[in-house]
Amino acid sequence: xxxxxxxxxxxxxxxxxxxxxxxxxxxxxxxxxxxxxxxxxxxxxxxxxxxxxxxxxxxxxxxxxxxxxxxxxxxxxxxxxxxxxxxxxxxxxxxxxxxxxxxxxxxxxxx
Amino acid sequence: xxxxxxxxxxxxxxxxxxxxxxxxxxxxxxxxxxxxxxxxxxxxxxxxxxxxxxxxxxxxxxxxxxxxxxxxxxxxxxxxxxxxxxxxxxxxxxxxxxxxxxxxxxxxxxxxxxx
Numbered sequence: 001x002x003x004x005x006x007x008x009x010x011x012x013x014x015x016x017x018x019x020x021x022x023x024x025x026x027x028x029x030x031x032x033x034x035x036x037x038x039x040x041x042x043x044x045x046x047x048x049x050x051x052x053x054x055x056x057x058x059x060x061x062x063x064x065x066x067x068x069x070x071x072x073x074x075x076x077x078x079x080x081x082x083x084x085x086x087x088x089x090x091x092x093x094x095x096x097x098x099x100x101x102x103x104x105x106x107x108x109x110x111x
Numbered sequence: 112x113x114x115x116x117x118x119x120x121x122x123x124x125x126x127x128x129x130x131x132x133x134x135x136x137x138x139x140x141x142x143x144x145x146x147x148x149x150x151x152x153x154x155x156x157x158x159x160x161x162x163x164x165x166x167x168x169x170x171x172x173x174x175x176x177x178x179x180x181x182x183x184x185x186x187x188x189x190x191x192x193x194x195x196x197x198x199x200x201x202x203x204x205x206x207x208x209x210x211x212x213x214x215x216x217x218x219x220x221x222x223x224x225x226x
Contacts (some may be wrong), residue, residue, distance in 0.1 A: 002154075030212040041201055041217040042155070049212050087155060091213055097143040097162040097205070099215055101155040 001026060003090045005102035012078050012109050020073040020105045022088030031064050031071040032089035032099065035082075042087060045073075075107070083109045113138035117202045117218030124225055130175075130189040132221050134202030137183065144185040145203040145215060146177055155201070161185065197225045 003024045010018050022031060030049050034042035046055045048064035048071060055062055059076040075082055085104045092098065117134045124130060136142050146158040159177035161167045167177050174193060178186045185202060199222055205215040 032212075032214065041220050044214060044216060047212050047214050089155075089215075097160050097207070097213060098157070098168070099145070099160075099205075099213060100157055101147075103154040 002100055003088055003102040005086075005088055005105050007105060008103070009106040010108070012107070014080060014109055014111055015077050016109075018075045018078060018107060020075075020086050020088075020107075022071045022073070022090070022102055024069045024090050026069070026090070026092055028064075028066060028069050028090050028092065030091045031062075032091070033062055033071075033073050034087045034089065034101075036085045036087065036104075038084070045086075078107075078109045080109050080111065083107055113204070113216070115202065115204055115216060115218040117221055119221060120219065121222045122224070124192050124223065126194055126225055127191045130187070130192050130196070130223070132187040132200055132202070132223075134185045134187075134218055135183055136204045139183070139204070139206055141182060142204040142206050143213060143215075144179065144183075145201075145205075146185065146187045147201040147203065147217075149199040149201065151198065159187070192225045194225050197223055199223075 003022050006021045032047045033045040036042040062073045064071045085106045087101045087104050089099045089101045114137045143162050145160045147155045157170045161179050175189050199220050201220045202218040203215045205213045
């Protein structure tokens with residue numbers, strides 16, 4: 001039931017792009033993306049509610065393919081501040097209150 | 112605006128001792144409340160979630176329990192801690208919205224070390 005993220009880890013140079021994928025074996029109502037810095041609580045980035053919806057946050061955007069039960073997070077022209085662990089969280093159809101997170105993708109941006 | 116308070120921030124407990132972590136949310140009513148645990152270098156494991164008073168769902172069978180004595184208060188407890196209970200415990204809240212789904216917001220977390 002836990003969504004699967006790929007890749008597990010990414011190392012980039014500043015200015016490079018990255019894509020983090022999240023897939024689920026269950027039907028989804030929503031997909032949530034969070035970033036966690038070491039030793040801190042996760043911080044909300046964005047939520048995608050509708051199939052095919054795309055959202056953007058500065059140079060970070062995401063898509064949600066409801067039919068394929070997949071979401072992707074796009075990081076463009078990465079900055080040092082993008083380093084951290086990215087989690088996708090998925091919620092089953094309907095308002096059940098339940099949110100399950102993937103295992104995380106560690107992103108390291110180097111100068 | 113809504114705020115979430117979680118305490119204590121750090122604690123070191125011996126094996127077999129009890130545990131109580133508390134969390135309160137301000138600025139909203141009837142929130143969904145959550146307890147997650149994160150072992151060192153690992154992902155976020157959902158332990159309990161509650162969509163209302165006396166409505167608590169347990170996700171992982173273990174020696175932990177949760178209670179919601181008031182609408183905006185969530186407590187995580189254990190009668191006897193195990194070494195494997197060590198980790199970073201996060202309380203979170205959300206309010207369902209038709210256009211916003213169940214966006215959850217985390218407290219600052221509690222670091223538990225069982226020795």
